[in-house]
Amino acid sequence: MNQKRQYKTYTKAFKEEAVALVIDQGYTVPDAAESLGIRANLLYGWKQQFEEKQTGNILSGDERS
Numbered sequence: 001m002n003q004k005r006q007y008k009t010y011t012k013a014f015k016e017e018a019v020a021l022v023i024d025q026g027y028t029v030p031d032a033a034e035s036l037g038i039r040a041n042l043l044y045g046w047k048q049q050f051e052e053k054q055t056g057n058i059l060s061g062d063e064r065s
Contacts, residue, residue: 010038018043019050 021032
């Protein structure tokens, strides 16, 4: 009865290709997410991480502490 929830994991390549659909090919996030079979909020998060990495606004683990 008390089963642990199994979360699906995605490869870095899959995430990069998903973000590329939005940034490079002009898909909307909801359309790209639907075509990939993932939730839009997941893709929004990947896109935000990608943009932060590009602008250098992402903090490392040491900087966070």
